[in-house]
Amino acid sequence: MGSRYLIRKVVGACLTIFMIVILNFVLFRMMPGSPDRILLRNPNVTADAMAAARTRWGLDKPLIPDQLVDYLEATASGDLGFSFKFHGEQVTDVLAGRLWPTVILFGAGEVLAIIFGLALGAYSGWKRGGPIDYIGNGISLILYSMPYFVIGILILGVFAVGLHWFPTSGMLTIGGGDDTFASQLLDFFGHLALPVTTVAIGLIGQYSILMRSSVIETLGEDYVTTARAKGLTSGRILRSHALPNALLPAVTLIAINLGYVIGGAITVEVVFNWPGLGTLTVTALEARDYPVLQGIFLLLSISVVLANLVADLIYGRLDPRVRS
Amino acid sequence: MTGPGRSAPGTVGDDDPDEAQDAVAARAAALDAQALIRGRRQWPLPKQADPNAPLLVVEHLTTRFKMAGGAIKAVDDVSFTLNDGEALGIAGESGCGKTTTALSLVRLLPANGRIGKDSSVKLFGIDLAKKSEDALRRYRWREISIIFQGAMNALNPVRRINEQIAEPVELRLRVNKTEALKHAGELLELVGIPARRGQAYPHELSGGMRQRAMIAMALACDPAVVIGDEPTTALDVMVQAQILELLERLRRELGLSLILITHDLSVIAETCDRVMIMYAGKVAEEGAVDVIFRTPRHPYTQKLIGAFPNIHADRRTLEVIPGSPPDLREPPPGCRFHPRCPFAMAVCSVEVPPEVTFADGVRVACHLYPPGSGGVPVTRPTKDAIVQAPADTGLGAGVFADRDDAIDELEAAVDPAPVHLLAPGHGLTDDRSLDEIQ
Numbered sequence: 001m002g003s004r005y006l007i008r009k010v011v012g013a014c015l016t017i018f019m020i021v022i023l024n025f026v027l028f029r030m031m032p033g034s035p036d037r038i039l040l041r042n043p044n045v046t047a048d049a050m051a052a053a054r055t056r057w058g059l060d061k062p063l064i065p066d067q068l069v070d071y072l073e074a075t076a077s078g079d080l081g082f083s084f085k086f087h088g089e090q091v092t093d094v095l096a097g098r099l100w101p102t103v104i105l106f107g108a109g110e111v112l113a114i115i116f117g118l119a120l121g122a123y124s125g126w127k128r129g130g131p132i133d134y135i136g137n138g139i140s141l142i143l144y145s146m147p148y149f150v151i152g153i154l155i156l157g158v159f160a161v162g163l164h165w166f167p168t169s170g171m172l173t174i175g176g177g178d179d180t181f182a183s184q185l186l187d188f189f190g191h192l193a194l195p196v197t198t199v200a201i202g203l204i205g206q207y208s209i210l211m212r213s214s215v216i217e218t219l220g221e222d223y224v225t226t227a228r229a230k231g232l233t234s235g236r237i238l239r240s241h242a243l244p245n246a247l248l249p250a251v252t253l254i255a256i257n258l259g260y261v262i263g264g265a266i267t268v269e270v271v272f273n274w275p276g277l278g279t280l281t282v283t284a285l286e287a288r289d290y291p292v293l294q295g296i297f298l299l300l301s302i303s304v305v306l307a308n309l310v311a312d313l314i315y316g317r318l319d320p321r322v323r324s
Numbered sequence: 325m326t327g328p329g330r331s332a333p334g335t336v337g338d339d340d341p342d343e344a345q346d347a348v349a350a351r352a353a354a355l356d357a358q359a360l361i362r363g364r365r366q367w368p369l370p371k372q373a374d375p376n377a378p379l380l381v382v383e384h385l386t387t388r389f390k391m392a393g394g395a396i397k398a399v400d401d402v403s404f405t406l407n408d409g410e411a412l413g414i415a416g417e418s419g420c421g422k423t424t425t426a427l428s429l430v431r432l433l434p435a436n437g438r439i440g441k442d443s444s445v446k447l448f449g450i451d452l453a454k455k456s457e458d459a460l461r462r463y464r465w466r467e468i469s470i471i472f473q474g475a476m477n478a479l480n481p482v483r484r485i486n487e488q489i490a491e492p493v494e495l496r497l498r499v500n501k502t503e504a505l506k507h508a509g510e511l512l513e514l515v516g517i518p519a520r521r522g523q524a525y526p527h528e529l530s531g532g533m534r535q536r537a538m539i540a541m542a543l544a545c546d547p548a549v550v551i552g553d554e555p556t557t558a559l560d561v562m563v564q565a566q567i568l569e570l571l572e573r574l575r576r577e578l579g580l581s582l583i584l585i586t587h588d589l590s591v592i593a594e595t596c597d598r599v600m601i602m603y604a605g606k607v608a609e610e611g612a613v614d615v616i617f618r619t620p621r622h623p624y625t626q627k628l629i630g631a632f633p634n635i636h637a638d639r640r641t642l643e644v645i646p647g648s649p650p651d652l653r654e655p656p657p658g659c660r661f662h663p664r665c666p667f668a669m670a671v672c673s674v675e676v677p678p679e680v681t682f683a684d685g686v687r688v689a690c691h692l693y694p695p696g697s698g699g700v701p702v703t704r705p706t707k708d709a710i711v712q713a714p715a716d717t718g719l720g721a722g723v724f725a726d727r728d729d730a731i732d733e734l735e736a737a738v739d740p741a742p743v744h745l746l747a748p749g750h751g752l753t754d755d756r757s758l759d760e761i762q
Binding site for chain 1: 479
């Protein structure tokens, strides 16, 4: 891969993140409610105390440039402020505690969906009109059109409430901290199973439909006719000629979705009460915990930008045409 | 995979192991004889090959496409022969079945395409039309390769040129990858591309280079027959000339047996020994290039040649063939050209003209030249005969209001035009010219 391509993409990503940081600042200054207004809710606050607080927090300075510069400096040094809701805890700490559950949940769900969705789509497209195609494509369309919370509630109703195979909510059984590591891990996987399945099922349809149409389109290309003329077996034609080309649109979709791994589908986390960023977002919204929300937004945006960067780099590896 | 010779490099799979056991000595002798005839062949012939058979004999080839509105006979009872080292041009308007004919040889058809039961495609006497898909696969590229039109799409955009050339060598000839890539480099040098350029991806090469790479790929397995499917279409005139020159050189040096499909008659005049003119899925006329271009017999051939610019016939308006080829779902009865034919007689709309071969080796399917006519139109089209021709066909009637004039004009057009004047690359014979004047 050309280093110029790499540099161009990385610089582009950095610029985008900088713009997002600025936007994040502006957006939350436009919203109702500021720290001093929260103080105003207390009728006993004196004007002096207010003024002192405003000075301490830098709110007496003008928004631009002083407050913006302060904000940029703090953000660059990893200080995202403190939470209103979580008793003054650092926002970064709050986020860090909620990040990994979400990454594990959506990361695993994505991987499962990518593997099964792309395989199903590729096979359906290859054996177009066959039984797998009919059934697979039908199911994919249904799944594609179903929102996460519907899938989640259905799965929850059947496998947790009905069959009692899996726990209904949370990430670990409360009070299970004394168990051995192995049993704790098993407990974790038990809790993970249903939400991960929900995420995977929700994404499989999307991948399968895209991959199917991509494979069908690719199989109609002239170079596939060339491959047939070369006397290759149909399996080899698919593997070494059709799939490398058909995967290109799928990579884009995967990248876009990976960006949302962190944002996740809030609904899945809420349905399964999964202690990730999704439930944190809902909690912070309800409490108007702007610093936490601001942190979540920043994290989300950066992850989308990074996922796109990764996609560009993978795309560059797969398709020689975009490198030059 | 039971035959002992199966895994030997370069042998095409033998379908019937029993056959492999009889007449071993005879075959060895025959192979020797073939080695003399085809000394340039790098690999042994397929074991079932008949040493005395011509290179390629196609008989009664019929190809149908199942469509929503019924089956289309895209190729209808087409027969031809290709001798070793010979170049056969197939010409005709768009949609007359040229490409389908060629692709039918190795059954490279869309899913709705079928080859008729009576069709036979005999390569060294081996009937490919009877082979199963899997057995036929071993002959593809190995014995019959294709130079496709517009190499941009015919080459895989995400794979390197040399990998694509090496792929059939590796798979068909069972050569290891390093050797195959080395061979790919040699092939690229052969077609005038530096071997290191093989590292390039298709989009990094110019159109002419891609077409050269495509030609190198077609030569990869030293095939018995190379089919050029409009190899110079979509290239600019200078590059067209270079590609034709390259094909000429390769023919000379490697003794290629070539089937060249084009609607550019000048390309055929320059490159081929024989030409087959097709119309609506059938052979109109076939014979040696110099004979056909000098004295075209079939009215369609005459029209087709008349429709080409000729640098010596200055300022003469180009001939136009009125109408367009028929809808093959409902081909006209009798001779398929009769609605557009200025010589159409009563019989033409009723009876399919038989293919008659004359003393000069030209085969014509036209009622003007019935069996025994010796190639001279015995049925001189008279005014009466033409008047009797049904006028309900629509196309011909209005356009040729004065049919006597039309006949005179056509006869004038038949005057021998020097073949070499139809030189390729003079700027007027690219693929658009035919379409534009139609």
